[in-house]
Amino acid sequence: MTRTAALAANFDELADGYDHERHEEIARAVVAWVAPRPDEAAADVACGAGAVALHLAANRPGTARPVLAVDLSPRMIAVGRARAAALGGAPGIDWRVGDAVPLPVADQALDLVFCASALHFLGRRALADWRRVLRPGGRVVFTLPLATHFSPSGAIAELLAPDVPLPRSAREADELAAAGGFTEPDSRVLPLGTRRVVMTSATHPAGPSRPRIRTGGTGALPRPVG
8 A cells, every 4th residue: 555545544534533623723723823815825735624724715705716625535525525514515615635745736826825734744745846836925834743742653653754853843843844945934832732733834935035033932822712
């Protein structure tokens, strides 16, 4: 079995019992933090059950281009479609089953790329593909588990991409984005109960630019309330 097939099979098995509550919290946090315009062309990469795509679609006008939601797990996409239907249909989402790298879009076609909790499975090739699909000045937003609060085992540990070391701090997440060719990286730590997730936003350079790397501080966000 190829690694891609193994990933698809693993997440097919997880789909029905997926931790939707945690992924909803992450989706709410990243969308509120980035505050995308309703008309920006966006993709939810390795979308799982589409938590980010659903939040984006909820605030888009009917004339806006649908949010692309792509995942290699057919069962995850089916769960995402069912969740969208339960919320009234969410017609503003283009659901796709397939490998998220490369994305099925033309060069410089997107303003925003979101990837929640999946870059550590996709590998650095995803960063290069996001530079391809983003317009100059477009933004990438990804989240990763904080290494100090993540202890994978079994199939999950075996499927992690070896070229994406999990960050131990917001600064290390900034450095990962900068090493991937993005500028103005900004990362923050989101507490989720006993877990910690790093949220990172960075920009596709429109021209020569110097990456902005944090020189101090924890980059931590206050614990969400409500």
